[in-house]
Amino acid sequence: MNVGDYLLTLDLFDYTSLTDLERSITKYVNKNVESIIRVLLDYLEDDNGFTPECFLPYNNLKINNDTWNEMVYDLYDIVRSDVIREYVKPKYEFLLYVILQWWADCTDDSEDLLTNKLDSNLVTKIKSTYTSEDGENYVLKAITNFKEYYYIFFTDQDFLPGSLERMLIIFLKNQDLFKELFPDTDLQEYWDLMPKDLQEQFEELNYEQYESIKKDLFEYTLLQNLFLCSERLQANHMYKESLEDEMNDFIRDLLTCSGYNLRDQTRQGTSNGGKQAGEVDILVRKENIPYSIIEALRLSSIDKAYISEHIDKIYKYDTLGNRCNFIISYVKTSNFLKFWKNYLLFIESYNYPFEQDEFTVPLDHQYPELKWAVTNLKRNDIITKLYHIVIHIPS
Known part of the structure; x- marks a missing residue:
């Protein structure tokens, strides 16, 4: 609107x-x-x-x-x-x-x-x-x-000059205090109303912060695009009886149209048996360097062996230590909520190849038919993430 x-x-x-x-x-x-x-x-x-x-x-x-x-x-x-x-x-x-x-x-x-x-x-x-x-x-x-x-x-009347100047001064001096005092305020919304000198300081500080977090933007955008791809797949009834590879192709095509540098079914790393090269579902590259592996599987129940196979497969192939990886589950079940609860119990207690630093189920983008969680793993003192996205495929 x-x-x-x-x-x-x-x-x-x-x-x-x-x-x-x-x-x-x-x-x-x-x-x-x-x-x-x-x-x-x-x-x-x-x-x-x-x-x-x-x-x-x-x-x-x-x-x-x-x-x-x-x-x-x-x-x-x-x-x-x-x-x-x-x-x-x-x-x-x-x-x-x-x-x-x-x-x-x-x-x-x-x-x-x-x-x-x-x-x-x-x-x-x-x-x-x-x-x-x-x-x-x-x-x-x-x-x-x-x-x-x-x-x-x-x-409130934070848009008035005096109030806005006081907010800006607090933000420029102490951002933690600003978040505590104004937890729901996005100062970017006030940009047009800022005095010129404070506006310049605000832009300079935001630019510095942007440069420091720019490395996180690719990860965030990839996650959001995978949510979008998942939603499109879940809503497309053509795929409710499709094979796993056909669903993967759908995800891959949408990501490719979004401008991602992808390789699918890429021979890389070692197989689960450790004897020959294996295949990953989708490999995302950034600046020609492997950035993230996306593995997907079809489930109708908590098949621990099959889930374990895909998780372990990711880390067999991830020889560099990707910043983030993804495992997407296409789930066809009559009780999706029960499945999700059992899935969380399994992946939170899973014996990952690296030390688990944190496990969270963020509140953002949790839908009745699409859920997600993230496992933080400490790999040589660097945190890498494994995102779990679970899509309910309608019957």
Whole structure:
């Protein structure tokens, strides 16, 4: 969806379980903001010299007037929509805040600040639903008092210059403290609003960090692409009765189309018997050097010998010590959750060829029909990873 497909939420309700009354209240408040922004657009559209600089407190940001104009139209589309949006980028929050300030400054009569009056039936429902024992009705007060709009539209006001500067200073000095104080804040979202000098420092620090973690990006991207390949395979009913090699071909073709340098059924290393060259399912290369082995197998139950054969096969072939390897299980079973639990018990206690440093089942990208876990192995004091991806193949 684009930015015009949403309706602004209010810091009054839980939008994961919205009632019809709460939706009506949300529409009413957005309707008031719509009227305010429409007046502002009329000023901007008239050829009278009125520009964003006339309503911005001080345009020290590197956003030109044309961009500000476009953002006002975007914000106007947001509040006119019937679809509720739970998140708005900080630059739009800042824009809404200064528009509310502008409206308060140019409106002489406080009675005119809210141009839309509440329907009497809606008032009755609000009173019967939200009035407390002492007669207070915080919802009715909030939506009929213009000053409350500064609070019900924003869970915080970190987008304001003073607050943002303080956050940036903390981040630049002590990132651990920043994560502790602002665990859910992504400063990259505030880039357009940053003062120029702090913006430069932020970019320099991010660049240094990017260079230090760039080696992890290939691994992360490969993992995400294997999730995508797994999802496509799982959703394609043509493969529900396919052979293991046919499924491997499907995964390989998708990875190849994504630009990976692959070799499949590559003769490398020693076989399980240690006597002759064997075959791996897929070998991923990075800069012409082996980076990761992907082994896959079909299962209908916890076949310990077959799983062990594939795990051991990876490390027979991985003579260099790849940064990460993958074992993908195509599972056809009537009780996938039971299979997954038993699989976890087996691979966590498995006797790997190298010391197990850590075993985790991350919360990210766990789906009812696709699960994953990762085993960290210490190999000559260097941590390498074995990712386990388990796909439920429908019957």
